[in-house]
Amino acid sequence: MSDIRGAEIIVRGIVQGVGFRPFVWRLAQRLGLFGEVRNAGDAVFIHAGGTREALAGFVSALREEAPVLSRVETITAHPVAPPEGDGFRIVESGAGAVSIGIVPDIATCPACRAEIADPAARRFGYAFTNCTDCGPRFSIVRGLPYDRARTTMQDFPLCDACRAEYEDPQDRRFHAQPIACPTCGPLLRWTSLAPLPDAKRDDADALSQAVAALSAGGIIAVKGIGGFHIACDATDGTVVSELRRRKHRPSKPL
Ligand SMILES: [Zn+2]
Ligand SMILES: [Zn+2]
Incomplete structure (x- = not known):
């Protein structure tokens, strides 16, 4: 197998927390490469072995097929000895690895x-x-x-x-x-400060409780991942006035 070469490839950009290592792993399987991929700092390091054609195809695919959330800024590749062993593995982030981006x-x-x-x-x-x-x-x-x-x-x-x-x-x-x-x-949960008509404290059905509260002219706060959204029926003048009163915003758009 004298045509087997090795390459060290460094991919920089937003490449962590975006499925980049599994993407590299799948690509390596497809192209019959062996070696490993690891996170390091703001980069992903790949040590790969395979034919010259496979390695070249690998480097272009790293850019062209990168995961949707990633942003590849630079790819550098230089020849090194082929990795030991066969198969391709994902190496866990070592202690001290810094993940940014x-x-x-x-x-x-x-x-x-x-x-x-x-x-x-x-x-x-x-x-x-x-x-x-x-x-x-x-x-x-x-x-x-x-x-x-x-x-x-x-x-x-x-x-x-x-x-x-x-x-x-x-x-x-x-x-x-x-x-x-x-x-x-995590599961959705419904809590109510002032009981609304027919409001049951049934956490299992939080979504329909919220819909019922909105339909009954209530104001609800939806706690999401990054904060709260206040919601009410925007076509109901009474509840909109009540929301304006509570928010101390008599006229500014909400
Ligand atoms: Zn998804
Ligand atoms: Zn599960």
């Missing part, structure tokens, strides 16, 4: 929206569905490097099904730090 929270992606709408999916109707391509990032970070133990999700240990997704490089939730499901993740 955390991406903002990203709206639910089409694949996750399809799952939420699919009665057969285990995340059917689940408000906190997310994956490597979407979901919270910046607003859940408590420390660096970015991994689940340093986010507000650390209080929600993964169930077996979520852990299997988290650990499977083929899965689109591989190493997606905020992943959750109705079994292990």
Whole structure:
């Protein structure tokens, strides 16, 4: 196998917390490369071995097929000895690794929206569905490097099904730090200060409680990942006036 070469490739940009290492892993499988990928500082380091053609294809694909949330700024590659062994592996972030360039929270992606709408999916109707391509990032970070133990999700240990997704490089939730499901993740909860007509304190049905409150002329606060949204029926002059009174905003647009 004298035509096997080695390359050290450094990709810089927003390449952490965006599914970049699993992307590299899948690409390496496709092109028959061996070696490893690891996070380091603001970069991803790859030590890869394969034919000259495969390595060249790999470097172009790193830029052309990069995950949607990543932003590749530079790719440098230089020849080194091929890695030892065979297969391609993802190396965990070592102690002292610094992760910067955390991406903002990203709206639910089409694949996750399809799952939420699919009665057969285990995340059917689940408000906190997310994956490597979407979901919270910046607003859940408590420390660096970015991994689940340093986010507000650390209080929600993964169930077996979520852990299997988290650990499977083929899965689109591989190493997606905020992943959750109705079994292990946060749930919607309804609380009411002043009981509304027929308001039941039924946390299991928080969404319909909120809809009922809005329909009954109530004002609700929806606590999301990064803050609160105040909501009421904008076509109901009475409740809009009440909201203006409470917010001390008699005339400015809300
Ligand atoms: Zn998603
Ligand atoms: Zn779960």
